[in-house]
Amino acid sequence: MLLFPTMLTELFNLQEQQPEARIMAGGTDLLVALRHGPQDGRTIICLERIDELRRIDELEDGSVSIGATATFSSIARNTLLKERYPLLTQAAATVGGPAIRNMASIGGNIVTASPAADSLPALYLLDALLELRSAAGSRAVAIAEFILGPRRTMLQPGEIISRIILPPANGWSIQRFEKVGRRKSLAIAVASLAAALRLAADGSVAEARFAWGSVGPTVLRCAEAEQALIGKPLTEENLNAAALLAQRAVQPIDDIRASADYRRSVAGNLLLRLVA
Amino acid sequence: MKIQCNLNGTPTEFNCLPDRRVIDLLREDLGLTGSKEGCGTGECGACTILVDGLPKLACLMLAAQLEGTQVETVEALQQTEQGRTLMAAFSEEGAVQCGYCIPGMEMASLALLRQDEPLTREQIKEGLSGNLCRCTGYVKIVDAVERAARVKGEG
Ligand SMILES: Cc1cc2nc3c(=O)[nH]c(=O)nc-3n(C[C@H](O)[C@H](O)[C@H](O)COP(=O)(O)OP(=O)(O)OC[C@H]3O[C@@H](n4cnc5c(N)ncnc54)[C@H](O)[C@@H]3O)c2cc1C
Ligand code: FES
Ligand code: FES
Numbered sequence: 001m002l003l004f005p006t007m008l009t010e011l012f013n014l015q016e017q018q019p020e021a022r023i024m025a026g027g028t029d030l031l032v033a034l035r036h037g038p039q040d041g042r043t044i045i046c047l048e049r050i051d052e053l054r055r056i057d058e059l060e061d062g063s064v065s066i067g068a069t070a071t072f073s074s075i076a077r078n079t080l081l082k083e084r085y086p087l088l089t090q091a092a093a094t095v096g097g098p099a100i101r102n103m104a105s106i107g108g109n110i111v112t113a114s115p116a117a118d119s120l121p122a123l124y125l126l127d128a129l130l131e132l133r134s135a136a137g138s139r140a141v142a143i144a145e146f147i148l149g150p151r152r153t154m155l156q157p158g159e160i161i162s163r164i165i166l167p168p169a170n171g172w173s174i175q176r177f178e179k180v181g182r183r184k185s186l187a188i189a190v191a192s193l194a195a196a197l198r199l200a201a202d203g204s205v206a207e208a209r210f211a212w213g214s215v216g217p218t219v220l221r222c223a224e225a226e227q228a229l230i231g232k233p234l235t236e237e238n239l240n241a242a243a244l245l246a247q248r249a250v251q252p253i254d255d256i257r258a259s260a261d262y263r264r265s266v267a268g269n270l271l272l273r274l275v276a
Numbered sequence: 277m278k279i280q281c282n283l284n285g286t287p288t289e290f291n292c293l294p295d296r297r298v299i300d301l302l303r304e305d306l307g308l309t310g311s312k313e314g315c316g317t318g319e320c321g322a323c324t325i326l327v328d329g330l331p332k333l334a335c336l337m338l339a340a341q342l343e344g345t346q347v348e349t350v351e352a353l354q355q356t357e358q359g360r361t362l363m364a365a366f367s368e369e370g371a372v373q374c375g376y377c378i379p380g381m382e383m384a385s386l387a388l389l390r391q392d393e394p395l396t397r398e399q400i401k402e403g404l405s406g407n408l409c410r411c412t413g414y415v416k417i418v419d420a421v422e423r424a425a426r427v428k429g430e431g
Contacts, residue, residue, distance in 0.1 A: 001294065001295070002294035002295050002338055002340045002341075004340070004343075027336055027337065027338070028318055028336055031336045031338075032317045032318060032336070035316065035317065044295065044338075046340075046341065048341070073330075096318070096406060097321065097404075097405045097406015097407070098331050098384065098387075098402075098403055098405070098406055099321060099324050099330075099331040099332050099333050099384070099406050100318060100333070100406060102330045102331060102332055103332055103333065103336065103337075
């Protein structure tokens with residue numbers, strides 16, 4: 001059975017009646033997983049016709065709210081996001097190919113919690129808050145707390161992500177997303193880097209934030225690499241020093257896409273792209 | 277379950293299980309065998325169709341999702357000038373070898389041709405980046421879309 005609620009209240013009623021039902025947004029993870037698993041006939045509740053889950057708007061305090069079922073193509077196109085959070089725009093534009101981006105949602109990307117999920121490094125750096133809703137009410141959780149591990153989140157039964165809230169961007173001078181995959185598109189990242197830097201008037205680094213994807217069980221931050229750049233100009237030499245620290249901090253694995261050593265070296269080299 | 281949509285310009289109603297994959301619905305139930313299934317998991321783009329004008333993958337969509345939408349498959353190309361130009365460009369540029377990827381390539385290309393701005397080669401490559409071809413090495417396919425875009429500009 002496939003159900004298409006159009007309102008959140010309707011969704012929560014359906015979930016209460018059928019607690020075993022699966023939730024589907026774009027289906028690009030769920031349907032692939034179901035194809036590989038046994039057919040169990042569980043109901044699927046689709047979120048795609050709930051309009052309020054799709055909207056991207058600015059809130060009164062200057063934050064931006066992104067509905068959980070917003071697709072990566074709508075995120076990549078959105079001018080408000082492009083202006084304030086180009087980091088997320090760039091990350092959204094690297095997900096899969098155009099058809100995948102027309103289907104895949106940011107909420108689905110978060111809930112799947114793959115170590116290679118392209119929205120996550122950007123959401124960590126931008127201090128994204130997730131609004132979780134259920135019949136019982138709503139709560140807000142920071143993205144870094146929500147993700148418990150690879151493919152594990154704190155989402156409770158009967159709960160959905162309703163929206164993602166990005167606090168006002170605090171004057172970043174540079175926001176960049178860099179990704180290396182095995183081929184240019186569709187490629188799940190071998191390693192990715194989200195970077196946000198605030199530069200002082202003299203061009204030296206006042207604040208640096210880095211988050212890597214695909215080089216650990218979840219998104220990886222490296223305070224040492226961030227600290228190493230403070231007060232220094234953004235040169236190849238300084239970035240190299242930070243890259244060495246990052247390479248020590250990451251915990252990559254070997255898999256069919258790349259070896260751990262290759263991932264480690266790419267993780268460092270991605271930093272150098274900030275001056276390329 | 278009864279599902280209504282506009283399929284290649286014609287209001288259409290069909291009966292099928294709501295969770296039938298759209299690729300199976302098109303090919304097996306409706307006899308529209310132009311769309312191909314390559315991988316069945318979103319990787320190859322051979323099953324690309326347009327839903328409300330947007331390229332989507334028929335192997336990762338379920339029939340009930342089509343309710344109330346406008347669906348276009350490769351079979352619709354022959355109905356329009358733009359579609360015929362596109363097909364002609366593919367054959368004139370020698371962009372078709374085994375042909376398996378072509379229906380998906382053409383549907384992704386059609387969405388590109390409909391954009392307002394003139395198309396750069398880079399945009400064409402990006403627009404086709406979800407479509408794999410094992411035969412041609414892509415250059416001639418990009419040439420073909422460029423040619424179709426040129427014809428559009430002249431027309
Ligand atoms: C060919 C291909 C290429 C891909 N390339 C990339 C890539 O480059 N980068 C990348 O990061 N990912 C990639 N992916 C993975 C996938 O497309 C993304 O993770 C996508 O964002 C998932 O979103 P969805 O809407 O399709 O999720 P769905 O498949 O609908 O759902 C995924 C999971 O999340 C749950 N869920 C969805 N929305 C909500 C919600 N609002 N609240 C609670 N639970 C929810 C579902 O129940 C399900 O368990 C690719 C997938 C394919 C098939
Ligand atoms: S068959 Fe749908 S993407 Fe390959
Ligand atoms: S022509 Fe054979 S796969 Fe493209």
